[in-house]
Amino acid sequence: MKRTVFFSLVIVAAMLIGVVPAQAKKTILTPFDKRDWHVIAPQDSDAPLRDYAILYDAGGVDGAVGVIGIPSMRTYRHIRCGTDMHNFPFSGSNAGNNNGTPDGKYFYVSDKGADTIIEVNIQTGWPERIFALPKPFGIHHSAALSPNGKYLWATGELTGHMLKLRLSDGATTVLDIPPAPSAPDYPDTGRAGKYVFSGNYYHSAVMVFSQDPFKLIKEIPVGKNPHGTNVSPTNRIVAVCDKLSATQSIIDVEKLKVHKVIPVGAGPLHNQFDTLGKYNYISCFVSDSTSKIDMQRFQLVDEFPIHYRVGHNSIAPDNAYYCSQNKFSTGLFTPTGIVFAVNFELQDIDETSATYGKSVKLIPVDGEPHEGRQIFATYIQRWNTGKGQEMFSKGYDLGDVHISFGEKGRPGLPANIHPQLEPIHVGNSSRGWIPRDDGKPGITKEGDVYVVRVKGFSYGYVPRFIHVPQGAKVRMIYTNIDKAAGLTKNPDVTMGLAVGGYYGPRTFLIGVRGFSAYAEFVADKAGEFEFFCQHFCGPIHLEMRGTFFVDPPGKQASLSVGDYDEISKQEQMLDVREHEFIVGTNKLRNTLNEGHEPTI
Amino acid sequence: MREMRIFLAVVLGAALVFTTMFAQSVSADVLGNGSAITDCLQIGKITSIGDKQLTIATQFEKKSKNYTLHLLPECYVMTARRGEFKKFKELKKGDLIAAYGWYKDGKWNARRIDILDKNDYLIKRLAADAKAGVYYKHER
Ligand SMILES: [Cu+2]
Numbered sequence: 001m002k003r004t005v006f007f008s009l010v011i012v013a014a015m016l017i018g019v020v021p022a023q024a025k026k027t028i029l030t031p032f033d034k035r036d037w038h039v040i041a042p043q044d045s046d047a048p049l050r051d052y053a054i055l056y057d058a059g060g061v062d063g064a065v066g067v068i069g070i071p072s073m074r075t076y077r078h079i080r081c082g083t084d085m086h087n088f089p090f091s092g093s094n095a096g097n098n099n100g101t102p103d104g105k106y107f108y109v110s111d112k113g114a115d116t117i118i119e120v121n122i123q124t125g126w127p128e129r130i131f132a133l134p135k136p137f138g139i140h141h142s143a144a145l146s147p148n149g150k151y152l153w154a155t156g157e158l159t160g161h162m163l164k165l166r167l168s169d170g171a172t173t174v175l176d177i178p179p180a181p182s183a184p185d186y187p188d189t190g191r192a193g194k195y196v197f198s199g200n201y202y203h204s205a206v207m208v209f210s211q212d213p214f215k216l217i218k219e220i221p222v223g224k225n226p227h228g229t230n231v232s233p234t235n236r237i238v239a240v241c242d243k244l245s246a247t248q249s250i251i252d253v254e255k256l257k258v259h260k261v262i263p264v265g266a267g268p269l270h271n272q273f274d275t276l277g278k279y280n281y282i283s284c285f286v287s288d289s290t291s292k293i294d295m296q297r298f299q300l301v302d303e304f305p306i307h308y309r310v311g312h313n314s315i316a317p318d319n320a321y322y323c324s325q326n327k328f329s330t331g332l333f334t335p336t337g338i339v340f341a342v343n344f345e346l347q348d349i350d351e352t353s354a355t356y357g358k359s360v361k362l363i364p365v366d367g368e369p370h371e372g373r374q375i376f377a378t379y380i381q382r383w384n385t386g387k388g389q390e391m392f393s394k395g396y397d398l399g400d401v402h403i404s405f406g407e408k409g410r411p412g413l414p415a416n417i418h419p420q421l422e423p424i425h426v427g428n429s430s431r432g433w434i435p436r437d438d439g440k441p442g443i444t445k446e447g448d449v450y451v452v453r454v455k456g457f458s459y460g461y462v463p464r465f466i467h468v469p470q471g472a473k474v475r476m477i478y479t480n481i482d483k484a485a486g487l488t489k490n491p492d493v494t495m496g497l498a499v500g501g502y503y504g505p506r507t508f509l510i511g512v513r514g515f516s517a518y519a520e521f522v523a524d525k526a527g528e529f530e531f532f533c534q535h536f537c538g539p540i541h542l543e544m545r546g547t548f549f550v551d552p553p554g555k556q557a558s559l560s561v562g563d564y565d566e567i568s569k570q571e572q573m574l575d576v577r578e579h580e581f582i583v584g585t586n587k588l589r590n591t592l593n594e595g596h597e598p599t600i
Numbered sequence: 601m602r603e604m605r606i607f608l609a610v611v612l613g614a615a616l617v618f619t620t621m622f623a624q625s626v627s628a629d630v631l632g633n634g635s636a637i638t639d640c641l642q643i644g645k646i647t648s649i650g651d652k653q654l655t656i657a658t659q660f661e662k663k664s665k666n667y668t669l670h671l672l673p674e675c676y677v678m679t680a681r682r683g684e685f686k687k688f689k690e691l692k693k694g695d696l697i698a699a700y701g702w703y704k705d706g707k708w709n710a711r712r713i714d715i716l717d718k719n720d721y722l723i724k725r726l727a728a729d730a731k732a733g734v735y736y737k738h739e740r
Contacts, residue, residue: 052682093674095640095700095711101676147702147711191640192702233700234737235640236630254630254638260740275680275714276698276722277641278736296729298740318681319722351721376683399677399685600702600709 062367084113104379113504170584193600199226213594314372480511496535527562660736
């Protein structure tokens with residue numbers, strides 16, 4: 001009996017040898033624990049007079065987009081945009097990796113706090129238009145551009161919606177994504193014009209949509225709580241960071257099912273493919289590392305330490321550098337205020353470089369940046385040498401391609417005004433810090449003021465549901481009661497509270513430990529508004545959510561009962577002279593001619 | 601007799617499993633089987649240049665394939681290293697390029713052409729891998 005089984009196994013083994021191809025040579029790289037993590041010796045990147053690429057980062061809570069030189073890592077400027085800047089694609093095409101194929105004209109950045117998308121002109125460095133999204137929506141990202149550059153897809157994380165937006169005029173198609181709870185978060189578009197993919201963390205699935213007509217095709221179950229969901233430059237696969245499974249699910253774009261699951265490190269968040277699709281670099285929040293995945297072998301091949309608690313990431317357009325956009329600077333830097341700087345860490349990923357795998361720069365960064373994308377500096381013209389007017393009206397050449405902003409600057413803008421919009425956009429609310437308030441969570445009435453006390457911790461709020469009547473004067477007091485971040489134990493955890501949409505710019509409370517933050521405003525518009533933590537605090541940060549109801553007289557607010565048409569105009573946040581820059585609103589909701597809106 | 605049956609069951613079972621595995625790897629369409637015309641990125645050497653069109657022979661694959669690429673009017677030609685913009689007429693036979701675009705109505709439409717540098721670490725890596733039997737677009 002024993003002998004028979006043994007004999008059978010030998011035959012099976014022989015078959016195995018015959019069928020499985022010879023194992024290829026392994027990539028040999030120095031193990032990361034045998035390398036120093038950073039380089040102290042002087043670098044070529046220390047003082048270049050010109051940077052060859054520019055990193056634009058959506059600065060999160062500072063409401064600005066940071067403009068940083070690569071490889072010097074010097075901050076050139078901040079572009080003021082709104083309240084809570086999250087994600088963006090460059091205009092042009094999505095061909096290539098996450099950086100796409102820009103035309104160098106615009107980028108589109110989502111404002112999770114104000115529930116808008118801002119169009120920023122890269123050449124002037126100013127915002128130009130505000131896409132007023134149909135309400136209620138609750139945007140998280142606008143990371144997905146169509147191959148022909150004419151449409152954007154955005155996810156309504158806070159209400160379980162998803163939309164397709166036509167960039168020429170802001171017209172939209174809005175889809176409902178049941179069953180609740182539903183949180184579409186990171187979208188990416190297939191590069192062949194066929195599909196749009198988006199993770200849905202409550203469903204632990206990746207949703208697949210067709211681009212035109214825009215509709216849901218199927219959900220593909222992946223690992224627990226998917227986060228970054230990105231299509232490879234080849235369009236052969238979708239890489240999904242299974243945040244709570246420490247794995248990456250590889251979806252076959254042709255078969256629309258999971259092809260393989262790769263262990264990648266704890267807390268994988270975001271993908272950066274190089275431009276050839278050879279490697280994918282993943283930011284791992286819990287393991288404090290950059291994981292390098294070989295996409296031919298579907299295997300983890302290297303790991304670089306980062307400092308600390310990375311969120312997003314970006315890659316240089318020539319694949320020489322990777323930027324780890326870290327959320328915590330525990331123990332680093334000189335204090336300069338109540339809210340500490342986060343940091344960006346530049347890592348050398350050129351395998352032939354003497355400093356391969358090391359951090360070559362680490363800089364303090366204000367705000368709390370989310371997505372970053374990089375563009376070659378060759379796209380950006382010199383506008384200040386007397387040729388500006390001519391370049392705007394007649395355009396300029398990038399090789400064979402003529403770039404033009406047209407006679408009128410661009411469609412939708414008045415003929416005589418060159419774009420120089422700077423949104424005021426912070427809502428004229430009264431906000432600040434007070435000594436730590438230890439009052440009981442809940443609502444009390446002091447005179448005619450509704451005092452709402454909310455406590456935040458990893459990962460949630462007490463209370464989770466807040467009702468105030470329409471017209472109420474509200475004083476919201478927010479206290480971070482955590483001793484240290486939940487899973488990771490960083491002692492300097494900051495936690496936020498922002499009421500998404502209309503009340504976003506009026507709340508936006510930053511809860512540092514030891515203080516309470518307050519906001520005073522009038523709840524003049526009715527509706528149901530999701531509130532969320534806008535300050536990254538740990539792997540389950542996105543699920544820190546609650547709901548703020550402003551109930552109209554005699555009714556309870558809901559996603560269908562509220563002043564949404566009025567709110568969708570976004571006018572309340574802007575100076576009157578800036579209203580002409582607002583496009584979209586509920587008026588253009590579901591006005592796209594689906595099936596006749598080609599994306600390639 | 602019983603042992604014989606166990607022996608047969610194990611061997612036949614295994615045979616069945618491997619046949620299925622083998623059959624699957626053959627019928628797998630794109631993933632694992634080298635480049636396809638439907639890919640949105642092609643890497644190859646230019647073999648001929650026409651009127652706003654190129655033919656390339658793919659590189660780093662098990663078997664090189666030929667594709668004809670049609671340049672869209674908005675197609676950039678640029679160097680992969682520093683993003684220097686070039687003109688179409690500057691491309692030469694034998695240049696190693698990466699082309700980004702999509703297949704539509706029987707044509708592969710290029711939206712961007714990157715002129716690759718043979719000394720780039722990724723090119724060296726793709727070449728070394730192919731030599732070692734790990735071919736580009738033959739994912740595992
Ligand atoms: Cu948080």
